[in-house]
Amino acid sequence: MNFPPPHARAAGPWRRIRAGVSALAIVWLVSATGPQAAEQFVDGIEDLPLMPGLENVPAPSVAFDTGTGRIVVAFAEDAGPGAMDFSAVVSFYASTMPQLGWTAGARSVDMARWTREGEELILEAVAVGPELVVRFSLSPG
Numbered sequence: 001m002n003f004p005p006p007h008a009r010a011a012g013p014w015r016r017i018r019a020g021v022s023a024l025a026i027v028w029l030v031s032a033t034g035p036q037a038a039e040q041f042v043d044g045i046e047d048l049p050l051m052p053g054l055e056n057v058p059a060p061s062v063a064f065d066t067g068t069g070r071i072v073v074a075f076a077e078d079a080g081p082g083a084m085d086f087s088a089v090v091s092f093y094a095s096t097m098p099q100l101g102w103t104a105g106a107r108s109v110d111m112a113r114w115t116r117e118g119e120e121l122i123l124e125a126v127a128v129g130p131e132l133v134v135r136f137s138l139s140p141g
Helices: 013-032 086-100
Strands: 054-066 070-078 103-108 109-116 119-128 131-141
Touching: 054 131, 070 119, 086 103, 086 109, 086 119, 086 131
Parallel strands: none
Antiparallel strands: 054 070, 070 131, 103 109, 109 119, 119 131
């Protein structure tokens, strides 16, 4: 039997198919590691996205369930100290929360409140040096 040499077998349509599959694999890998895969949530509140530019502060966070609902206290800080103010945080959550079923409540310069299905979520600005620290408090409401 005469088999074609290895370099001849790779020629033709198989070379293009292999190149196409390789290109698709690279696109898939890049998209899987892109920003959508990196979405984070507020510690202890698995259905509340963390605003881009904030980072969870895990040490002081508390979360537990009671007979009347969840109680969570979580903190997030400005990822780039001094780069963000609380009004930007409130604006982000004011546009995000209704999509998640939350209804806006009272709001002030350093506090914003939302309610949903018997729960109350309060965001508060906590001043710690030049950084913005946000406290997320979820409780039965």
